[in-house]
Amino acid sequence: MPTTQLARTAVLLVGLVVGSFAIALPARAVKIDRVISPGGIEAWLVQDHTLPIVTMNVAFRGGAASDPAGKTGRATMAASLLDEGAGSLDSQAYQGKLEDLASSVRFDASQDYVNAGLSTIKQNAGVTFDLLRLALTEPRFDDEAVARIRGDLVAAVARRNEQPRAIASRIWWADAFGDHPYARPTDGTVKTLAAISVADLKQFVHDRFARDTLKIAVVGDLTPEELKPLLDRTFGGLPAQGAPVAVPETTMQESNALLLVKKPIPQSVVSFGQPGIKRDDPDWYAATVVNHILGGGGFTSRLMTEVREKRGLAYGIGSYLVPLRESGVILGSVATQNEHVAESIDLVRQEWQRMHEDGPTEAELQDAKTYLTGSFPLQFDSTGHIAGLLVQMQQENLGIDYLDRRNALIEGVTLADAKRVARRLLDAKALTFAVVGTPANLTPTRVLDGKGS
């Protein structure tokens, strides 16, 4: 498919229908209120009174990467137990109340954060916020619930240890980060999960749930005046200061490895990646554009074009910038029939190198910018999506006016920027591949047993 012909077709068709190539959006941008309660608790609120529902997302610093050695999975286990009984309510009473209210309260842990959230219809907001407060401040950790959830998590780990995609990801991260906590899966191992005590879980709650690192986003049918007392009631009782989070900054180790776990499956699963950049890197937006063209752009990316569209080697292939608080990586994945693994890996390296050397073309840059700016407001379609974005903006210090500035940051990426960042960032020789399957004609640098340890 010669590029000139493609571009011509597109211009003709678009010109015919719309008459302009520029994106008119984002008009009617989302308006964010900074709400500060009488008790001094700050939340970012997007009022949406079209539906009588409220969604809140909150985050605290210190996730799985802060789990003590030998007790990995602690943050995940605590998060899984917070809605299993709190205050005077045992697990059944707590869950039953949520269900009767048609509300949900949720918790999970990533490497850097522990996240909480709720969804409720407006008339049940007060009660649902109270249930969240109970979970944050008075979780019970009853023996029955702890045993049951530990069993669930151990089972999930066992299952994960047999899933090709999960194995590939796990051995990739282990190789990339060695002794750093980012090398460990957030959900622990059979052994470490067994070692976590109720005292450990209580310590986690004590250390993490504090007001100093709390970020709050609320979206839906609440006014600032309605929200303020809920903020004080829900978060006012938390300690002012949490325990320090001691995860050191790190860079991925470049082993340039080709790791293999042998599994008798018809399709090999491949994870690949190299060092990336953190979210606050000045080159973040140029990197976003470059990665979109290389492998982030769905059906239009170079990797998808070469691997799927031209050759039919895989159902999908993609690459992603993964910013961690203390590091950054560029990660990708592909799954292909065993006999095509070597060819697919060669194509990834080839496209990686081509982008490193030449960068994108002007046409690719323009297409990427139109997509990234035009599609940005499409994600504002649900209270959950908006609340997620609002928490992220606070965690990354992007500013409350970020939604208004973001597209200009993308538009500001020049071809010279893109080429420079592609050259700075992408290094085919730094790519580490992790393969699970029975690939043909592939010489691994290391063969692993793939067991979670």
Add this chain to the structure above:
Amino acid sequence: MIFVRCLTLVLLGGLTLAAPASADTTGDQPSSRFGAEGFMLSNGMQVVVIPNHRAPVVTQMVWYKAGGADEQRGKSGIAHFLEHLMFKGTKDVAPGMFSRIVAQNGGRDNAFTGEDYTAYYQTVAIDRLPLIMKLESDRMANLQLKDEVVLPERKVILEERRMRIDNSPAALLDEQTRTAIYLHHPYRIPTIGWEHEMEGLTTADALAWYGTWYAPNNAILVVSGDIDVAQLKPLAEQYYGVIPARPVPERVRVSEPPRVATARLEFRSPQVAQANWTRSYQAPSYTGGETAQAYPLQVLSQILGGGETSILYRSLVLKQQLALGAGSFYDPGARDITTFGFYASPRPGVTVAQLETAMEAEIQKLLTEGVSAEDVARAKSRMVTAAVYARDSLSGPANIFGAALANGRTIEDVEQWPDRVAQVTVAEVDAAAHQVIHEKEAVTSILLPDPTSLAAAGPAAAPVAPSPGETLRVRDDDGQAVGSPGPGILGEIR
């Protein structure tokens, strides 16, 4: 917490009293209506508009009333294959350009294939709606296919099959279980296709499928977003109304013979970390069989298997401590017939036989004692109250209406879902349970670790609810498998 308890009691008390007259139950939930409106183009194409003015964006979906279950024998997978090939060009749009043009205009697009329908969708800024309507109507009438683009794509769908099915013991067992649940009906054939038949699908097969089904009078346009009927109507006429109607064959769906034998499937694999047990029965859907039971069966499934306070979870997981997870499943969205079932996965040290005995005892107890009035009232209240969350997205409602209308339901059927759930009685739930759960018609399916594999020594896996009425959602940007859009989404929201 007294505050909480009082509120709950008031809510439940009100519901219990109001249960026979549903108006009170739903009277304060007017917002669970989507406000959808429909009209028909002169060529017979149905149109649905779901206004949602939160943001200046819009989702367009075009649904064709043809899916995996309409395929000719020996051509399994052709409906899904054609879906992929719909991105391979017309005389005005070069192969691969469809998605590229949508992306160049800041939009997202994709498509999926189910047993009963195939759907295509884009989400864009509202000012790009004419563009995507032009593109979508163009490929409704003008698809061009050549071997040079068709044959590589056949490799893609085979890779998709390996990813979704062949690499996953649970998916393989699920696929074979369906051949046991449906003795004769084409729902027994996987929508992705049997591998040996997929390998033989040709350009001519794809064009024949396209020529048979892709007519405007066999399609539904669903537009959800910052628009209303008055604005959409002229655009729909301009782009889709001009495509001539043409005869489309009757969808011939054979009916099932009586089942006389139970079926039992076992699959062992070294890739299984943990056992899982399911038991399935044929059941009516919204549009097939005893359709009046579709609502009582949703209430029944909520009572038996809806979360941690359900009967099965409380008994099998909490009280008897035999299972890691246990529940029920039911999706009334299929056109002809569907599945009601139970699942459980044993705790470490518990055998599948022990678990099965306990599950059978619970099922028998349900049939002899029936459900309680309190459980029914509680389940209905939860389902009706939660219905409003279904409106909290752009594409979700479009999916709900598209799937419903493609299977012959109406806009009003969907809008009335909360009212119909609220009207369900205890007697109807019990009657539906007796109608569906016949032990001699049971299909039991067991996934087991390979005992010769050391990998099997690990403890049990988290329970996996099987996905009856598999709907393939394909062409996801990152190639990851995602959940079925679920024709019965309304019944499952949480």
